[in-house]
Amino acid sequence: MSETNIDIVKQGLEKRYGAEKRFRIYGVCAIAASLIFLAFLFISIGTNAYTAFQQTFIRLSVYFDPEILGDTTNKESLASANFPAVVKQSLLKMFPEVQSRSEKKQLTSLISSGASYYVRDMFIENPALVGETVQVWLPADDDVDMLIKGHVERGVEEGERRLNNNQLGWIEKLEKDGNIEKRFNKIFFTTGDSREPELAGIFGAVSGSFFTMIVTLLFSFPIGVAAAIYLEEFAKKNRWTDIIEVNINNLAAVPSIVFGLLGLAVFLNFFGMPRSAPLVGGLVMTLMTLPVIIIASRAALKSVPPSIREAALGVGASQMQMVFHHVLPLALPGMLTGAIIGMARALGETAPLLMIGMVAFIVDVPSGFTDPATALPVQIFLWADSPERGFLEKTSAAIMVLLTFLIAMNALAVILRKKFEKRW
């Protein structure tokens, strides 16, 4: 019996099927591994972060003592009136047994040092409160917050805790009376940075990122698209355009810190623009995203089939009419996608901002392009470096906020592509 060709094929068949099967398994393993890492990242950040969206508050009956406040008719002096004493007095009234000076200090440290500002703002809004007693929920100190959330164990020895036994006793009493409560952490979403974890918020950094991104978009998109159109549709193909193309591709791979140094040398030292301003941050990010946008835009223009161009030229359109009336609208979704992905990269960037002074402690929420500001990833970096335990969860929460923005931007890119993209 002689072997026919089909027998040879059949003999090898099992091996070939096996190889294919193995390859598929490798593929599934690779995807599974990356999914596990992603899940691990999200779970570890998420479990740290979710507690940051709540904040421990203590209920106080605040008595606006006219004796402490003094002259309440004058708005100027009211801002510096002794509201901390008002808050302290209300807390001390709840624990009449606390008499010694050191114990009083321990007790009043349970409430956040920023609580008096909330009381002050409340009073300035409604000066008629003088002499009245009002029930207010005020933020607790970060040590109390950590204890209530269970990040610090109550069991450890007294000397090793930030709160001593007295303070634990008072907290337990407050808990029993329902005067201590975890509530939604509005502060986190509405204020700027602070050195007290319970008063620190993300809004300043979000605004800073917002202004930076606006500047980046305004500059990088028009310039990038114009450059891409010229290079792709109008420029002659010669050695110069080749050199430019190589350089643009190179720039896309340059480490971002280099753009920061460039920004420092050009925008700050040469043009004398202000340090730490979103304007300068945006310009530096523009330099960084431009190559990405140009490359993506050129790819989008290339993918428009020549038949469109020829048809337009054939019915008598000029070169410019052909580009702007026919090619550009078809290439626009691809360009937008490139721009959004470039912006998303810029949103997560800290290194170039270090050089131009946007890695800074800034409390006031920026309200314009030249106000000192910081950005979201910078805020994460600064909080991660703070010694207070309370900043651990804030760091994770800020990462969640940043990830949310990134996912939203990438999702927008996908949607735009799906909606407007034409396949040929």
Place this chain on the structure above:
Amino acid sequence: MKGKKIFAGLGVAAALTFGAITFNSNAIADSARDYISVVGSSTVYPFATVVAEQFGKTAGFKTPKIESTGTGGGMKLFCGGVGVQHPDIANASRRMKKSECEMCDKNGVKDILEVKIGYDGIVLGASKKSSAMNITRKELFLALAANVPEPGGAESVVPNPYKTWKDINPSLPANKIEVLGPPPTSGTRDAFVELVMEVGGSEFAWIKALEKADKDKFKSICHTIREDGAYIEAGENDNLIVQKLDANPSAFGIFGFSFLDQNGDKIQGTPVEGVVPTFEAIADGKYSVSRPLYFYVKKAHVDVIPGMKEYLKEFASEKAWGEDGYLSEKGLIPMPDDERKSFSKDVQTLKNLSCGDL
């Protein structure tokens, strides 16, 4: 077409903003800045920010902007010149160097006020789960230097042969030497080298003699930290070191006292020469590994930038840097009473620093 309109719109907007920026930038640089700009050390950063925040909320001025650039980087910016585009104050985790002062002088920054704000202890921390181990600076030098004196007693160095603490001193545990610490760019590392490695090395008489005779050799012996895995550079993030210590009870970490202060439930300070790093021990000078912290003020800006005087007053007030001040709650070790008084007088009189004193 729609696309064209979008482009025209964006183009006009870009042109307008660009015009506005180039037009404005000169105006911005010339007009007064209405907030204080502070740069400098990342060690002073957590203290300066607390003062800035307090100041911003109560004094009726804008909150100062504080950049964490490192001491050296901050000095460079600070000494860049006089004018609103240059920072007003530089924080430092060591004293200003003579070369920096001269650079300032050359760039027109002639009048500088020096203020010491307090002390910071450098702590060798370990997990609470491990048993405390008493250590000397000499032992630390032997454990961490890249080259150590030949164990036989000859006056020459050999690559560090020690693998466990027991190899150095039989009374220490037989644990592997594993120390997590800051990288060379960090001010904490500079201070650690100066306060521990130099002092530890000088315990050997012949190395001490080198300090005078051959300064370069002295530095290369004392400043070079081993790179065979016993010393692990853990980055600038001290929080990370704390977390790693918690996971690995046999390791030690080098970081600032404020991190020990905040994480007392997880880590303990290792006694150095029998002194446990506590607030009191650092304040009265018993704990040897501590360093002073400073800030430097550009006097030419004091009357130009609104709030400068008030900010200095806030920093130099008892409620900030005093015994029970809010800075001590953040882990800053206050100066003794008379030192505080003398520096607060300097602040009031805006005493001039002369480069010759450095």
